[in-house]
Amino acid sequence: MPKWVLPVAAGGAAAAVVLYVAYKRMSKELTYTVLKLEDSTTTTAIIESFTSDPKFQALANAETADILKRDAEDDDKLAAGIKMAIAKGVLAANPPVEPLTKIDVLGKSADAVASMIIAKLGDAPQKGCVFILQGLSGTGKGTTVAKLQSTLPKAVAWSNGNVFRSLTLLAVTKCEQTGIAFGEAALTPALLGECMKYLHFGKFKNGDFDIKIEGLGLSLLVSEVANTTLKEPKVGKNIPTVAKMTQGEVISFAAGAAEQMRADGFNVLMEGRSQTLDYVRTPHRFELTLSEPNLIGMRRAAQRMMGEALKALKAEAEPTPARVRSALAAALAAMSC
Numbered sequence: 172m173p174k175w176v177l178p179v180a181a182g183g184a185a186a187a188v189v190l191y192v193a194y195k196r197m198s199k200e201l202t203y204t205v206l207k208l209e210d211s212t213t214t215t216a217i218i219e220s221f222t223s224d225p226k227f228q229a230l231a232n233a234e235t236a237d238i239l240k241r242d243a244e245d246d247d248k249l250a251a252g253i254k255m256a257i258a259k260g261v262l263a264a265n266p267p268v269e270p271l272t273k274i275d276v277l278g279k280s281a282d283a284v285a286s287m288i289i290a291k292l293g294d295a296p297q298k299g300c301v302f303i304l305q306g307l308s309g310t311g312k313g314t315t316v317a318k319l320q321s322t323l324p325k326a327v328a329w330s331n332g333n334v335f336r337s338l339t340l341l342a343v344t345k346c347e348q349t350g351i352a353f354g355e356a357a358l359t360p361a362l363l364g365e366c367m368k369y370l371h372f373g374k375f376k377n378g379d380f381d382i383k384i385e386g387l388g389l390s391l392l393v394s395e396v397a398n399t400t401l402k403e404p405k406v407g408k409n410i411p412t413v414a415k416m417t418q419g420e421v422i423s424f425a426a427g428a429a430e431q432m433r434a435d436g437f438n439v440l441m442e443g444r445s446q447t448l449d450y451v452r453t454p455h456r457f458e459l460t461l462s463e464p465n466l467i468g469m470r471r472a473a474q475r476m477m478g479e480a481l482k483a484l485k486a487e488a489e490p491t492p493a494r495v496r497s498a499l500a501a502a503l504a505a506m507s508c
Contacts, residue, residue, distance in 0.1 A: 256419020
């Protein structure tokens with residue numbers, strides 16, 4: 172476990188006091204209106220209300236440990252994929268990574284973090300830029316990207332999900348047409364290289380950017396088949412295998428697509444892990460950090476409690492603050508069993 176992670180046993184009173192002081196200035200009364208916001212305001216109010224509860228601290232510690240464990244496992248998988256891509260010559264071993272701006276999100280709202288980033292970007296968004304946001308799970312990357320997307324002009328959030336799905340469809344189709352059993356052994360550099368040639372990014376219809384699948388008898392626009400063809404079982408069940416073997420190919424495709432959109436005046440928001448984002452060239456690189464790591468688990472615990480409380484209160488007209496707290500306490504008790 173990294174040195175900066177609080178031992179589970181040590182994440183109690185001292186950490187709670189630090190968090191209480193940091194969050195006090197941005198807290199709000201835990202009303203039903205606040206609960207229904209389902210955002211950082213809600214989780215902040217829940218954390219402040221339950222910080223001193225031993226059950227909440229125990230749940231938060233367990234959530235922190237679980238998140239960090241899964242992050243470490245994801246890092247290992249990504250590292251293996253990058254190593255494979257380097258061996259195939261798809262990626263360089265040491266990309267020239269630009270300077271990184273780190274932002275400690277402790278005690279800051281999502282709006283405040285987004286404002287700091289926008290100030291650092293200067294006039295770049297007026298011309299179009301590629302923006303990188305990385306960090307551990309639970310630091311608020313997704314929320315921050317959403318805030319930026321709603322604030323910056325011509326902003327789009329890039330996701331590799333449909334690229335992996337498109338590549339999986341092509342790989343499965345190639346195996347079907349050639350009579351090869353689908354699996355890691357079938358995903359040779361030659362086969363994957365051929366499939367990548369059938370993926371194109373650009374403006375194909377109505378002047379909108381899209382991914383086009385053209386080859387092996389397929390002619391599809393991803394925007395039109397994202398919820399149909401790309402969600403078929405033969406695609407879904409085989410994505411993990413393809414993703415494991417094609418990290419480099421997809422990273423290169425994403426970097427090229429982002430640059431095309433930037434050149435067209437778009438602000439492209441790319442969120443994820445440094446192992447992959449290091450291969451996207453841009454001077455606008457940010458990392459969200461958390462000087463109090465146990466807050467990651469507190470946020471996750473608060474989110475879980477929020478979801479259960481909303482379910483319990485949905486049939487009630489206008490629950491009082493006391494009723495909201497009792498519903499959250501009941502959710503916490505159930506999770507602590």
